[in-house]
Amino acid sequence: MNSFWPAEWELTPLENIAHVSTGCPYRTFDYPEDYLNEVLLIDHINEGSIEISEPKFMKISEREIVKYKLKKDDLVFAHRTSPKQLGKIARFQSAKTVIHTANFVRISPMDLRDSPLIEQVLKIYKLRGLFSELSKAYPNVNSLSLIQIKQIEIPRINLSAMAAISQLCESF
Numbered sequence: 001m002n003s004f005w006p007a008e009w010e011l012t013p014l015e016n017i018a019h020v021s022t023g024c025p026y027r028t029f030d031y032p033e034d035y036l037n038e039v040l041l042i043d044h045i046n047e048g049s050i051e052i053s054e055p056k057f058m059k060i061s062e063r064e065i066v067k068y069k070l071k072k073d074d075l076v077f078a079h080r081t082s083p084k085q086l087g088k089i090a091r092f093q094s095a096k097t098v099i100h101t102a103n104f105v106r107i108s109p110m111d112l113r114d115s116p117l118i119e120q121v122l123k124i125y126k127l128r129g130l131f132s133e134l135s136k137a138y139p140n141v142n143s144l145s146l147i148q149i150k151q152i153e154i155p156r157i158n159l160s161a162m163a164a165i166s167q168l169c170e171s172f
Contacts, residue, residue, distance in 0.1 A: 004125070009155045013150060013151050013152065014154050018075075018107045018108055020108075020149055024100065024101050024102065027058070027059075028056040028058050030056065032057050038056070040052050041099055042100055045078055045085070046088075050092060073091060074092045074106050074107065075108075075122075076089065078104055079146075080102070080143045081103060086131050087122065089119055118154060
């Protein structure tokens with residue numbers, strides 16, 4: 001991975017600068033029942049924006065809703081999906097309570113200033129085809145493990161790195 005970056009840049013695994021977690025594993029239903037809570041879920045990611053589903057219903061406690069709800073500036077990463085969607089990423093900016101499911105990984109930067117850097121670096125890796133190379137292919141679905149995602153190398157923040165990464169993103 002570090003062949004993308006200048007040799008003098010210091011790289012660190014993603015897990016050193018962000019919490020990486022899988023989503024809620026519970027089954028969803030289209031219709032309400034007495035024992036189900038209404039939730040909003042991520043439908044899919046489109047060009048840096050998150051599309052939210054119509055309300056769904058899930059057997060989930062209020063405590064678990066707090067655990068799985070997205071927070072402002074969390075990054076949502078598609079890690080188990082079609083080859084075209086694999087590696088898509090978007091920053092969560094909504095005030096709504098949205099639950100992330102097992103199809104997406106939540107990346108919560110330890111320092112919120114890292115959120116744009118991580119987002120841009122992951123976009124570059126996707127455009128360069130890194131995620132397709134790393135993924136395991138199943139019929140019509142590619143998948144990256146949580147361990148693989150945590151080990152993705154991210155440049156340490158410095159002014160030259162930020163300027164160069166911004167330039168790279170603009171060139172795509």
